[in-house]
Amino acid sequence: MDVMEVNIISPDNEIFSGKAHMVVIPGEEGYFAAMLDHAPTVTYLKPGKIEVFADDKIEQGPIFFVGGGFVKVTSKKCLIMVDYIKKINEINIKENQEKIEHLKNKAETETSDLEKRNIINKINILESEIGITKDN
Template sequence: MKTVPVEIVTPERKVFSDDVQMVIARGGAGDLGILPGHTPLVTTLKISGVRIRLKDGSEQQVAVSGGFMEVKPDKITILAEAAELPEEIDVDRAQRARERAEARLAATGAENFDFRRAELSLQRAINRLQVAKGKELK
């Protein structure tokens, strides 16, 4: 089967780099399945798990907290605000972040409350927990 090189990078580091069979990512307009030779495109990415089908047919997930994906016929680059492999995710920390975000959302009557920020914090925490457990964010 054909493969295409994929790089997932954040401002701090390169999170993933390998030749893969396919990338499935949640773009701004919906889910995208990218195969080698795909038509060039650039899209925003939502907070989600990016699924990567490796050369051997197995799948790898990466928790991505927004960013952009650039697709060329011969390379896929994901520029993410933050990204983590499942084994890098601190599940206890993610669970605490989820609980804090849920508590903030429950207390919406507070002065200077930033609903969108709390909502995004909750999405990031849920995404990290689901990728760590091998599930996809719905």
């Protein structure tokens, strides 16, 4: 079976380390599949879903939501570095909706442009999580 090494890391810890037949990744230009003998690639990740497929029968392994980051793919390895990640099955839509309302209220009173941008980014990530969850 043709498998590649896959590592998903965040600033805090290693999220996933193992072998996979294929990894579907939300690249800057859209989703792409990384497999053994993939052309060397380095790209930004946009918020979206990472799917790890364990074998060539397309048996699905873990599914994650990422808020952004980078991916480096070589012919035998896929290294995914993320700033925010959560397992899809751990996303709570109601909780996210409550957080979004709180953040929107906070954004209305915030005077710092930088802090407003940070709040808007958090809202966008939470909304993306909800969208990904509804798609599954």
